[in-house]
Amino acid sequence: MLLFFRFKSIQSSIAVAFSCLIVVTIMVTAWTSYTLSTESVKKNSRDYTYQLMGQVSSNIDSYITYMDNISSMVLSNYDIKEYLLKRVYLGASGKEDLKQKISLQLNTVLNTRKDISSILIFGTNGEFIPYNENIKLNPQVKPAEQSWYKEAIEAKGKVIISSSHEQNMILNDNNNVISLSRELSSTVGGEKLGVLLVDLNYSVINDICNKFKLGNRGYVFIVDAAGNIVYHPEQQMINTNKKVELVSQVMQASGNSFLTSEGKNSRMYTIKTSQSTGWKIIGVTYVDELVSNNRELQTYTLLGGIALLIITVLLSIILSLRISRPIKHLESSMKEVERGNFDIQIEIQSPNEIGLLSTRFNHMTTEIKELMQQNVKEQELKRKSELQALQAQINPHFLYNTLDSIIWMAECDKSKEVVLMTASLAKLFRLSISKGQEFISIFSEIEHIKHYLTIQKMRYKSKIDFEIQVDKSILANKVIKIILQPLVENAIYHGIRNKEGIGHIQITGVRKETGILLQVIDNGKGMSLEEMNGIYEKERPSVQSSGIGLQNVDQRIKLHFGTPYGLSFESELGKGTTVHIWLPVIE
Numbered sequence: 001m002l003l004f005f006r007f008k009s010i011q012s013s014i015a016v017a018f019s020c021l022i023v024v025t026i027m028v029t030a031w032t033s034y035t036l037s038t039e040s041v042k043k044n045s046r047d048y049t050y051q052l053m054g055q056v057s058s059n060i061d062s063y064i065t066y067m068d069n070i071s072s073m074v075l076s077n078y079d080i081k082e083y084l085l086k087r088v089y090l091g092a093s094g095k096e097d098l099k100q101k102i103s104l105q106l107n108t109v110l111n112t113r114k115d116i117s118s119i120l121i122f123g124t125n126g127e128f129i130p131y132n133e134n135i136k137l138n139p140q141v142k143p144a145e146q147s148w149y150k151e152a153i154e155a156k157g158k159v160i161i162s163s164s165h166e167q168n169m170i171l172n173d174n175n176n177v178i179s180l181s182r183e184l185s186s187t188v189g190g191e192k193l194g195v196l197l198v199d200l201n202y203s204v205i206n207d208i209c210n211k212f213k214l215g216n217r218g219y220v221f222i223v224d225a226a227g228n229i230v231y232h233p234e235q236q237m238i239n240t241n242k243k244v245e246l247v248s249q250v251m252q253a254s255g256n257s258f259l260t261s262e263g264k265n266s267r268m269y270t271i272k273t274s275q276s277t278g279w280k281i282i283g284v285t286y287v288d289e290l291v292s293n294n295r296e297l298q299t300y301t302l303l304g305g306i307a308l309l310i311i312t313v314l315l316s317i318i319l320s321l322r323i324s325r326p327i328k329h330l331e332s333s334m335k336e337v338e339r340g341n342f343d344i345q346i347e348i349q350s351p352n353e354i355g356l357l358s359t360r361f362n363h364m365t366t367e368i369k370e371l372m373q374q375n376v377k378e379q380e381l382k383r384k385s386e387l388q389a390l391q392a393q394i395n396p397h398f399l400y401n402t403l404d405s406i407i408w409m410a411e412c413d414k415s416k417e418v419v420l421m422t423a424s425l426a427k428l429f430r431l432s433i434s435k436g437q438e439f440i441s442i443f444s445e446i447e448h449i450k451h452y453l454t455i456q457k458m459r460y461k462s463k464i465d466f467e468i469q470v471d472k473s474i475l476a477n478k479v480i481k482i483i484l485q486p487l488v489e490n491a492i493y494h495g496i497r498n499k500e501g502i503g504h505i506q507i508t509g510v511r512k513e514t515g516i517l518l519q520v521i522d523n524g525k526g527m528s529l530e531e532m533n534g535i536y537e538k539e540r541p542s543v544q545s546s547g548i549g550l551q552n553v554d555q556r557i558k559l560h561f562g563t564p565y566g567l568s569f570e571s572e573l574g575k576g577t578t579v580h581i582w583l584p585v586i587e
Contacts, residue, residue, distance in 0.1 A: 022312040030305045042287070046257050046270055049283040052212045053272035056220055059208045061276040067198060068159050070109060071182045074119070074196055077105065081186060084123045084193040099129055106131035115204040117177050118170060121184070122149065123194035136171045143169065143195070152181040152195045161277060163228040164202055164235060176202035178230065205231045215289035225278040227251050250282055264288055330358055342369035380559060405459050421458050424451040442509065443475040449484040449507065456492060464492065465502055470509035474516050478586040480560055483553050487520040487579050490550060495524020495577055511585070515565065518581040527571040535569065557583070
């Protein structure tokens with residue numbers, strides 16, 4: 001990964017680093033926002049469902065309270081108590097009339113309440129008072145053995161409400177009902193007279209619960225305090241175990257809601273406990289419906305994240321470009337310095353680390369430029385000093401040999417030759433000194449070499465001959481002194497001296513388009529290509545030479561006039577050598 005994210009450009013590194021940081025931040029922010037939004041929707045839905053369950057509980061409590069009032073009204077009926085107490089004075093006919101009267105009263109109550117399925121009274125002595133005299137009991141079912149009967153007796157006058165069940169007391173009547181039962185007792189003595197049974201239509205609870213919608217698949221169901229299902233919209237499936245509710249978790253729940261882990265079918269159970277009946281009203285909602293706009297929320301979050309990502313990446317590129325621009329400018333300035341441009345200076349735009357680095361760079365280039373200029377001056381002074389030292393070396397051997405030749409000619413009474421050589425020697429030294437001037441005219445340089453060749457010709461007698469042909473138009477041109485003598489000296493000692501026959505040296509000078517060309521041409525032994533290529537490396541001062549070498553002449557010309565000028569050679573083995581001296585035009 002480190003190798004993958006290793007970039008050559010600091011701008012790319014900064015841009016990628018910023019982009020990665022921004023992407024992570026956006027992803028974390030988007031996920032956090034999405035999670036918080038989802039949790040907020042769930043919480044709001046849970047609170048809303050809990051409020052709905054409170055309304056359902058309130059409606060059921062009101063209904064049960066009303067049914068309790070009806071049961072209280074029935075229990076307070078004097079005729080019912082008289083009938084169940086078996087008053088002897090009533091007689092058989094009177095008792096039957098009283099029973100019909102009670103049935104009529106119960107039927108009146110039943111007719112006024114469509115939500116009541118039946119009202120029955122069972123006496124402890126086996127008496128039975130129906131709401132309709134045509135009703136017949138199921139002979140297979142004994143009332144005293146039913147749970148609603150037993151619980152009512154044990155409750156001692158309190159209302160008992162059963163869970164939903166199939167009505168089995170009345171023959172040929174199998175409706176689902178919720179039973180309300182209550183013990184009947186005498187006013188005096190508290191004698192147990194029987195049990196009142198009011199069967200409530202199951203549809204009543206169903207209507208109450210169905211008024212409240214919990215999404216497309218949500219529903220409400222009710223369990224009693226013992227965990228028995230009182231009501232369920234799919235009661236038939238519950239009875240056949242085709243559908244199972246998490247009743248045990250409902251009964252054990254510490255809060256008012258919990259979530260199931262069923263993947264896409266995860267449900268949220270919201271629980272509200274009725275204060276009057278002890279029933280638990282449970283609202284079941286499906287989580288995927290709670291966040292029905294989940295996909296839309298995801299899409300908006302994704303699009304928002306992508307938009308933010310594009311904006312932030314562009315900003316990171318702009319920022320990285322802004323940060324890296326001074327560094328790139330510094331890099332380009334360094335490249336200019338590498339090319340030899342030490343005049344470049346960086347503009348300081350800010351006092352940060354890059355600004356400090358640019359300041360150091362400016363100081364560095366200034367110091368390098370000064371050091372180079374100082375070095376050039378020192379080298380120039382050094383070469384001039386070396387030249388002066390080399391010029392001083394002309395005297396010993398050359399002067400010794402020349403004076404020896406003069407002595408020899410004087411002894412031979414050759415006065416004319418003595419005068420000529422002495423005069424040439426004097427003029428040679430006077431031109432060499434030239435009042436300390438570095439630059440002289442070509443005319444003076446030609447005069448200098450003419451005297452030098454005159455002395456050499458007299459020394460070597462008929463061994464050397466020379467010829468000078470220089471255009472008059474260039475005689476006034478300025479040139480550094482003593483550039484021809486080393487070349488002529490090199491031609492004599494290395495080209496002509498060991499050659500059979502007369503050695504001929506020709507000096508020419510013409511003006512060209514690119515400058516002035518002086519030539520020293522000899523007919524000596526010449527050089528091979530390898531010798532010519534290594535002429536500077538193999539060259540060294542000899543005992544008889546002046547010590548001012550060819551390389552020194554070439555370097556002096558380039559030092560004063562530049563690299564386009566200097567020496568070049570043409571030579572052919574056995575035929576001679578031509579030295580080209582290129583000089584600028586300096587009037």
